[in-house]
Amino acid sequence: MTALLEAIDLTVSFGDRAGWFRPGQQVQAVRAVSLALQPGEVLAVVGESGSGKTTLARALLGMVPIAGGTVRFDGCDTAAMTAAQTLAMRRVVQMVFQDPFGSLDPRLPVGAIIAEPLDIHRIGTKASRRERVAELLDLVGLSPDAAGRYPHQFSGGQRQRIAFARALAPGPRAIIADEPLSALDVSIQSQMLNLAAALRARLGLAYLIISHDLAAVHHVADRVATMYLGRIVEVASVDALFSTPAHPYTAALLAAVPRIGTGKRVPGDALGGDIPSPLAPPPGCAFHPRCPAATSLCATEAPALRALRAGHDVACHHPLGAA
Amino acid sequence: MTEAAVSVWQLRWRRLARDHVALAALAVLFTLYALCFSASWIEQWFGVTGIDTDLMSRFDPIDAQHWLGSDEAGRDEFTRLLRGGQVSLSIGLFAALGSSFVGTMIGATAGYFRGRIDMVLMRFTDFMLALPALPVLIILAALDLTKLGFSENFVRSGDAGYWRIVLIVTVLGWTTVARLVRAATLSLVEREFVLAARAQGASSWRVLWVHVLPNAVTPIIVATTLRMGGVILTESALSFLGVGIQPPSTSWGSMLTNAQELMASNPLLAVYPGAAILIAVIAINFVGDGLQSAFDPRADPH
Numbered sequence: 001m002t003a004l005l006e007a008i009d010l011t012v013s014f015g016d017r018a019g020w021f022r023p024g025q026q027v028q029a030v031r032a033v034s035l036a037l038q039p040g041e042v043l044a045v046v047g048e049s050g051s052g053k054t055t056l057a058r059a060l061l062g063m064v065p066i067a068g069g070t071v072r073f074d075g076c077d078t079a080a081m082t083a084a085q086t087l088a089m090r091r092v093v094q095m096v097f098q099d100p101f102g103s104l105d106p107r108l109p110v111g112a113i114i115a116e117p118l119d120i121h122r123i124g125t126k127a128s129r130r131e132r133v134a135e136l137l138d139l140v141g142l143s144p145d146a147a148g149r150y151p152h153q154f155s156g157g158q159r160q161r162i163a164f165a166r167a168l169a170p171g172p173r174a175i176i177a178d179e180p181l182s183a184l185d186v187s188i189q190s191q192m193l194n195l196a197a198a199l200r201a202r203l204g205l206a207y208l209i210i211s212h213d214l215a216a217v218h219h220v221a222d223r224v225a226t227m228y229l230g231r232i233v234e235v236a237s238v239d240a241l242f243s244t245p246a247h248p249y250t251a252a253l254l255a256a257v258p259r260i261g262t263g264k265r266v267p268g269d270a271l272g273g274d275i276p277s278p279l280a281p282p283p284g285c286a287f288h289p290r291c292p293a294a295t296s297l298c299a300t301e302a303p304a305l306r307a308l309r310a311g312h313d314v315a316c317h318h319p320l321g322a323a
Numbered sequence: 324m325t326e327a328a329v330s331v332w333q334l335r336w337r338r339l340a341r342d343h344v345a346l347a348a349l350a351v352l353f354t355l356y357a358l359c360f361s362a363s364w365i366e367q368w369f370g371v372t373g374i375d376t377d378l379m380s381r382f383d384p385i386d387a388q389h390w391l392g393s394d395e396a397g398r399d400e401f402t403r404l405l406r407g408g409q410v411s412l413s414i415g416l417f418a419a420l421g422s423s424f425v426g427t428m429i430g431a432t433a434g435y436f437r438g439r440i441d442m443v444l445m446r447f448t449d450f451m452l453a454l455p456a457l458p459v460l461i462i463l464a465a466l467d468l469t470k471l472g473f474s475e476n477f478v479r480s481g482d483a484g485y486w487r488i489v490l491i492v493t494v495l496g497w498t499t500v501a502r503l504v505r506a507a508t509l510s511l512v513e514r515e516f517v518l519a520a521r522a523q524g525a526s527s528w529r530v531l532w533v534h535v536l537p538n539a540v541t542p543i544i545v546a547t548t549l550r551m552g553g554v555i556l557t558e559s560a561l562s563f564l565g566v567g568i569q570p571p572s573t574s575w576g577s578m579l580t581n582a583q584e585l586m587a588s589n590p591l592l593a594v595y596p597g598a599a600i601l602i603a604v605i606a607i608n609f610v611g612d613g614l615q616s617a618f619d620p621r622a623d624p625h
Contacts, residue, residue, distance in 0.1 A: 058518075061522050063518060063521065063522055086524070087524045090522065090523055090524030091523075091524065094522075094523070095519065095522045097515045097518070097519060098515075099515055102514055102515035102516065103515040103516050103518075103519050104516055104519075105516040105520075105533075105534050105537075105538070106516075106538070107534075107537040107538050107540075108533070108537075116520065116523060116525070116533075117523045117524075120520075120523050120524050120525050120526075120529065121523075121524065163519075166519075170523075
């Protein structure tokens with residue numbers, strides 16, 4: 001099966017040129033990442049802030065320049081695509097952003113916002129677009145008269161539904177959602193998750209969900225990739241990753257999820273320290289300064305992502321549960 | 324909930340209609356324009372003239388025929404004020420719109436495309452800003468248009484002087500707007516809704532036209548209204564220097580210039596055009612304020 005969207009050895013770096021009084025700096029926000037989104041699957045990318053999740057999402061959409069590697073859409077290298085092919089890709093791969101207060105143009109009424117992709121891709125007539133907007137508003141649980149109002153007249157959850165309706169408008173095959181829930185209340189989060197799940201079943205959508213909310217990821221994802229400092233350190237099915245995490249970082253993330261019922265926190269599980277500066281990543285395995293299982297090997301040699309079991313890849317010299 | 328069928332412009336108009344200060348200023352401005360552009364009928368009505376001199380009736384006092392008396396050449400001051408207003412108000416409008424248009428195009432282009440285009444356009448803007456405005460104005464205003472291939476007839480007509488000033492003020496006046504629009508564009512381009520539009524495949528043209536400029540409309544409107552006041556004042560300065568509007572035609576600026584020789588004997592002749600400029604500029608600024616909030620959907624109280 002051809003992957004819908006695939007990153008191969010993808011590297012994205014941000015930098016500034018050297019000035020008169022300071023050297024130029026390069027940050028590799030995404031380092032040699034290979035990841036594939038299959039049609040119809042829900043793939044979650046988890047990691048701390050600064051791990052490069054958002055940059056990965058934007059690079060997959062071609063919204064940031066790629067420093068190395070390739071992105072393939074339906075098997076075609078996106079760098080080699082014509083303008084028309086790129087436009088066609090933008091129609092079927094849609095994005096939902098983290099901040100529903102920033103991702104909707106405050107000057108446009110909601111109807112125009114949702115119809116914008118239809119407008120851009122010249123789908124339908126004016127009348128059919130209006131119908132489609134009403135249909136989409138209904139689909140995400142908003143009343144049809146919302147079309148005439150402005151984004152600021154809606155709550156955060158309602159706005160995220162509007163953003164979702166916009167993403168659905170051109171009939172996409174995949175939705176890339178960048179922390180779609182983090183700006184929302186918990187009750188609205190679950191509504192959104194149920195909505196996303198229902199639409200997936202109905203429309204056969206693939207989702208790439210960027211998140212740091214492991215509970216939500218557990219609920220919706222098929223596969224999970226863990227990112228640390230621009231690299232993918234573990235990829236597995238959601239069950240395998242949650243029951244037998246192989247990378248110490250994944251294990252630490254899972255241990256940090258608050259649980260109801262035990263009444264007390266297990267001490268010593270929380271990860272110490274902060275994520276290192278991507279300007280000066282540690283040598284060897286980028287995680288070794290914070291890793292409880294680090295050895296001298298980890299400080300010198302970066303582990304490659306390799307298959308631990310079928311469908312379970314990990315980049316660690318000393319994977320958990322393997323020794 | 325009944326707003327579904329209401330267009331954006333209807334909403335904006337409703338918001339403006341709720342702003343009493345702006346409405347009053349708009350009424351003042353409208354009255355000024357209406358009065359000025361019906362000057363010839365008003366002259367007929369009173370049987371006076373604001374253009375032809377009448378040396379037998381110099382410095383006439385205020386009476387029923389001469390509402391504001393007459394000036395040093397016996398012209399009716401009230402209708403002359405209206406004649407001057409035709410020139411001042413229309414130059415203000417055209418030159419302000421012109422410089423806003425040029426400034427918006429240059430500023431939005433620089434802010435959206437950044438990099439080299441931005442560098443070139445902004446250095447050009449700096450260059451225009453660094454030009455000593457007054458000497459340049461004088462040189463441009465003194466240029467002999469016949470040498471540029473315009474016909475003798477056109478150059479001698481009042482029109483040439485009028486459009487020359489509109490053009491000069493436009494060419495020198497767009498820099499502020501360009502910088503404001505560039506700054507607004509730079510920050511708007513970083514917003515997620517612009518990223519969202521681009522992720523959907525929107526063209527640069529569409530992003531600029533649908534997302535950037537409508538969100539930058541507030542600084543544009545404010546700058547335009549401020550420019551309008553500024554243009555009226557620049558025109559006064561040019562007329563003061565003798566390179567602006569030439570007699571027998573007049574403007575508020577040139578009336579002010581005339582009056583300064585008579586400050587000791589007839590100070591009121593300076594007060595009238597001065598007050599006219601003041602009222603027009605203040606009314607324009609209030610209208611600008613009103614438009615600014617009317618165009619901002621977040622200013623809506625519900």
